[in-house]
Ligand SMILES: NC(=O)C1=CN([C@@H]2O[C@H](COP(=O)(O)OP(=O)(O)OC[C@H]3O[C@@H](n4cnc5c(N)ncnc54)[C@H](O)[C@@H]3O)[C@@H](O)[C@H]2O)C=CC1
Ligand SMILES: CC(C)CC(=O)C(=O)O
């Protein structure tokens with residue numbers, strides 16, 4: 001097949017991990033007879049520096065003309081004190097809005113090799129396989145009014161019925177392909193927006209009698225993620241709660257560098273690792289590229305319909321882990337690989353995994 005992929009490396013470790021993910025996609029294209037036309041585009045701090053805009057119109061246009069978008073990460077502390085209200089992160093929020101993506105899938109799977117790698121006890125972590133379905137287009141990160149003066153900063157937590165209904169459907173559909181259990185996470189004991197959330201989720205659940213539904217307050221969920229993570233299947237939650245809970249869940253999987261994501265439901269789907277630009281690691285060839293590589297696998301599955309190739313790429317990542325190798329953030333026996341070596345190890349493991357897939 002032929003596909004156009006818009007590649008937005010971004011800032012910090014973004015370009016380093018995206019390079020390894022692209023190398024894996026190249027290998028899949030070469031061995032499978034596919035053509036992936038990749039176009040690199042500026043976003044975030046890199047775009048602010050180059051043209052004063054963290055999401056240039058030309059970047060969004062090229063993304064909208066592509067079959068999928070692969071992004072690294074944006075942000076750097078040097079913009080924190082910048083009086084310019086445009087931050088690198090503004091570019092990412094505008095990209096998500098511009099693509100119209102509202103369903104952010106963040107799988108957190110604990111590979112058996114890494115069950116002992118969590119700071120939590122192995123018997124708690126083992127068997128964890130959850131999918132956080134995070135609402136991505138509304139809530140506290142987008143709703144108006146929002147303002148900032150020297151005396152007051154304002155953001156608004158608001159959800160409309162249609163926004164809750166569509167993300168709830170995405171969660172129930174995801175659950176149907178998994179273990180058929182949705183835990184909806186809100187703060188309905190305090191927040192009106194959460195009361196609407198809970199009402200609408202219950203209404204949507206009536207269309208999915210084959211899927212079990214329960215509800216948790218977000219504070220209790222934060223505790224349950226580290227006390228009984230293996231009990232979760234799909235966690236359905238809002239924009240900010242999902243952002244926070246997914247970083248928490250990453251600890252179960254071996255670290256923030258492990259988690260991929262797919263953002264669906266819009267004109268073009270967006271794929272990015274869950275982590276940020278990690279300025280503390282940038283330029284040292286030490287960042288973990290597995291989250292970015294697993295995001296490329298989600299791209300193959302969700303945007304290009306190449307499910308067998310996606311599974312092969314995921315298996316190749318886990319082959320490397322099962323051999324005891326990984327980057328230095330992972331508690332594996334040989335945590336000595338640099339970013340580029342980790343990518344190359346995955347590509348080597350990919351070749352046998354791709355055999356047998358018809359070109
Ligand atoms: N999607 C995005 O582009 C995101 C951007 N950010 C931005 O990134 C910048 C840094 O934010 P932080 O709060 O430090 O979050 P971060 O996710 O960049 O880093 C948090 C911690 O995890 C580690 N880490 C992150 N990715 C890693 C990887 N691939 N391999 C190994 N270790 C990894 C970092 O070294 C750091 O100790 C900020 O400007 C923030 O706004 C933060 C989160 C998401
Ligand atoms: C940097 C923010 C815009 C978002 C974030 O932390 C995330 O989506 O995980």
Ligand SMILES: [Mg+2]
Nearest residue numbers: 243244247274
């Ligand atoms: Mg985040």
